[in-house]
Amino acid sequence: MIDLGPYVPLLRVDFAHGFFADGRCPGLRFVPVGDTAAWLRATDAIERHTGSALALFGPAQALTTEPGAVLAWQVHATDEAFPTCTDNPAQWPAELLWLDAGDAVRDGVGTPLRLHAGETVSRADVRPLTWPLVSQSLGAQAPNGARLMPPLALLRVPPAAMPPAPLLCTVRFAPRETVWKYCLHGDWPEPQLQVVDLASGIEFGEPEPGCLDNGAPLLAIRSRSPIALAQRSERRFQLRSRQRGGDKVLVKRLPVAAAQFLAREQVGSESRLVSEIHVHR
Secondary structure: OOOOOOEEEEEEEEEEEOOOOOEOOOOOOEEOOHHHHHHHHOOEEEEEEEOEEEEEEOOOOHHHHOOOEEEEEEEEEEEOOOOHEOOOOOOOOOOEEEEHHOOOEEOOOOEEEEEOOOOOHHHHHHHEOOOOOHHHHHHOOOOOOOOOOOOOOOEEEEEHHHHHHHHHHEEEEEEEEEEEEEEEOOOOOOOOOEEEEEEOOEEEEEOEEEOOOOOOOEEEEEEEEOOEOOOOOOOEEEEEEEEEEOEEEEEEOOOOOOOOOOEEEEEEEEEEEEEEEEEEE
């Protein structure tokens, strides 16, 4: 364990995510921008990154040094699952998330400051790349004149916002929600097939004939509403056949949707993201 000596915790920003089993958002990379690197050197402060959190340690007097400075970091998402499992309201790469501790909200006494407007990150936290403060924070252009790929978010922390105790902040991402589409392959002669939620929370539509790109037939059963994706989903769906004398269970526990198998389909009058789940017999 590193001995920080006279150093004290100054700042910690934790990133949570509803998709991942441990509740933390993995694979984040933090890059200081603007005058942040110079401020860190001048105050002898130390950054620590865990992949889901940014922490800052330094002498207590660091907070009174250059009080007009604004600390800022680009936040990059490097986990390969992040783009498909996250309900990201920003239209990347034209937009990004703006997380400013100067506008933070406290949900209750003793709780971390929330750096977004709603329960989770939402459209209220999105800024276009052309917004002056965003453009300034992104900095230089690539050598060929094209801007480098922008980060997921910009995190800003004015030192004036830091109290005598550590400034504790949180950012929460919601998991992506999709229509779950069970694709039944093979011969299913049983009458009145249905997908049943054992928790009685999700309803599914009637089976509809479909086919693969190669023309092979299948039956498709879609959820009537979107369902949140999860790394370890607790959903318990069964495939049943409605018969005289009671339902017959054909598949005791259906597989759950994976984040990477997404398609876009016209569902009713809307274009919706669909998770395809293939069940063979």
